[in-house]
Amino acid sequence: MNFKLKIWRQKDAKSKGEFKTYEVTNIASDTSFLEMMDILNNDLVHKGEEPVAFDHDCREGICGMCSMHINGHAHGPETAVTTCQLYMRKFKDGETITIEPWRSAAFPVIKDLVVDRSAYDKILQAGGFISVRTGSVVDANCIPISNADAEESMDAAACVGCGACAATCKNGSAMLFVAARVSSLAKLPQGRVEGARRAKAMVAKMDELGFGNCTNTGACQAECPKSISITHIARLNREFLAAKLKD
Amino acid sequence: MSNFLCNSSIGKKLVMSISGCFLVLFLLFHMSMNIAALFSAEAYNAICGFLGANWYAVAGTLVLVAGVFVHFAYALWLTIQNRKARGQQRYAVTVTEKGVSWASKNMLVLGVIIIGGLAIHLIHFWSNMMLVELMGEHSVVIAGVEYAPTDGAGLIAFTFSKWYNVLIYVVWLAALWFHLSHGAWSMIQTVGWANDKWYPRLKCLSTLVATLICGGFALVVIFFYIKSLGCC
Known part of the structure; x- marks a missing residue:
């Protein structure tokens, strides 16, 4: 398969970026998107050109490092997959593919397709944890947790913190990310204890870092590679408002 | 609790939700009131008389103005923050x-259309009804015809005999329908009472509420236009 790639190139955070067009040829249909980018970079290095910088790590959809806005979609046009699990067979032979970095004021571009997502780390540091050691895995049924609660907590915990939600949201809101973290802990007895403090602290940090306000468009859940539901945003709203009204 | 309604994103959304809910309830009341005009001019004018320059109606109007102001001011505030959060560089x-x-x-574009329509609506009706009474007048002359400030049915018949007014109101109501179709379920989501099981039901209810309100208003507009043509 052959593709024309329109890629955002930006030397560093302070430089002005622009789109540059490249062509890749003889790409096997089972090549992953990141492998295709590797092939492009290999060609560029052999030509003596600067390779395209992009984030990646585990390449099995669990680390949250890969990003890229591909043809208008975070992580590409495929539903519920990260860029590393997107394959070139999902594109048409000869297609022009536009690749952009996440666009959000809280995620400034560092270089080419790499953005600074440390704002999410700061939100986590504000409250996305349990303050006491809860020990290793306990015997089954030692702490009764209903199946529905365990499932819902695990669904929220599937968030890999890639930033697709804020990058997709027209308001640059990080609500889905914060909601997933708050929800995954709030549904378990170990995390429930600090539920109120966590919701307040994480929302305060999210606001302080300049993320936008949720207007319930649902675009975040549509583009989330882990299909995190906005039902968690409703829970975050509930947790936050209940905590504030008790203050 | 302090001032979280002003300094937190969820608090500000709560203000949008509660003020929006208040306005939806008012629209339901107003639409129900208008339906009376379809059946009896006397009944409708009796309601208009009840809601004239009486202290409770004036107080209610002031609360309503405050509701619209708060909803719109917060919408502008949130939108400015959201545009800033989105950043200068947009996707190609x-x-x-x-x-x-x-x-x-x-929602903001629809809201601006709704505010524009509201201004026209206030000029058409409120300024010729409650305002006239508040100014101590007992009648108003429109296009050479004298109307009592409680003659809402007469004003409706006059206003909707003009095709351009009908067009303006239909566009206004269409914008309101779109606004409510998202806003009604959104206010439930904002206070945290929604979940995956209820999203389809809430969105369906939103569409129903939007259709009921806008359909009810549009029915009166179109009925009086057709009546003005001498068809009924």
Whole structure:
């Protein structure tokens, strides 16, 4: 398969970026998107050109490092997959593919397709944890947790913190990310204890870092590679408002 | 609790939700009141008399003005913050994400159309009714015809005999329908009472509420226009 790639190139955070067009040829249909980018970079290095910088790590959809806005979609046009699990067979032979970095004021571009997502780390540091050691895995049924609660907590915990939600949201809101973290802990007895403090602290940090306000468009859940539901945003709203009204 | 309604994103959304809920309830009341005009001019004018320059109606109007002001001011405030959060650099390629309604992404634009329509509506009716009474007058002359400030039915018949007014109101009500179709379920989501099981039900209820309100208002507009043509 052959593709024309329109890629955002930006030397560093302070430089002005622009789109540059490249062509890749003889790409096997089972090549992953990141492998295709590797092939492009290999060609560029052999030509003596600067390779395209992009984030990646585990390449099995669990680390949250890969990003890229591909043809208008975070992580590409495929539903519920990260860029590393997107394959070139999902594109048409000869297609022009536009690749952009996440666009959000809280995620400034560092270089080419790499953005600074440390704002999410700061939100986590504000409250996305349990303050006491809860020990290793306990015997089954030692702490009764209903199946529905365990499932819902695990669904929220599937968030890999890639930033697709804020990058997709027209308001640059990080609500889905914060909601997933708050929800995954709030549904378990170990995390429930600090539920109120966590919701307040994480929302305060999210606001302080300049993320936008949720207007319930649902675009975040549509583009989330882990299909995190906005039902968690409703829970975050509930947790936050209940905590504030008790203050 | 302090001032979280002003300094937190969820607090500000709560203000939008509660003020929006208040306005939806008012619209339901107003639409129900208008339906009376379809059956009896006397009944409608009796309601207009009840809601004239009486202290409770004036107080209610002031609360309503405050509701509209708060809802719109917060919308502007949130939108300015959201645009700043989105950043200067926008995507070159954009798409409509699966399941995302057009209305949900254009609430402010729809809101501005609604405010514009509201201004025209106030000029057509409020300024010729409650305002006239508040100014101590007992009648108003429109296009050479004298109307009592409680003659709402007469004003409706006059206003909607003009095709351009009908067009303005239909556009206004269409914008309101889109606004409510997202806003009604959104206010439930904002206070945290929604979940995956209830989203389809809430969105269906939203559409029903929007259709009931806008359909009810539009029915009166179109009925009086057709009546003005001498068809009924």
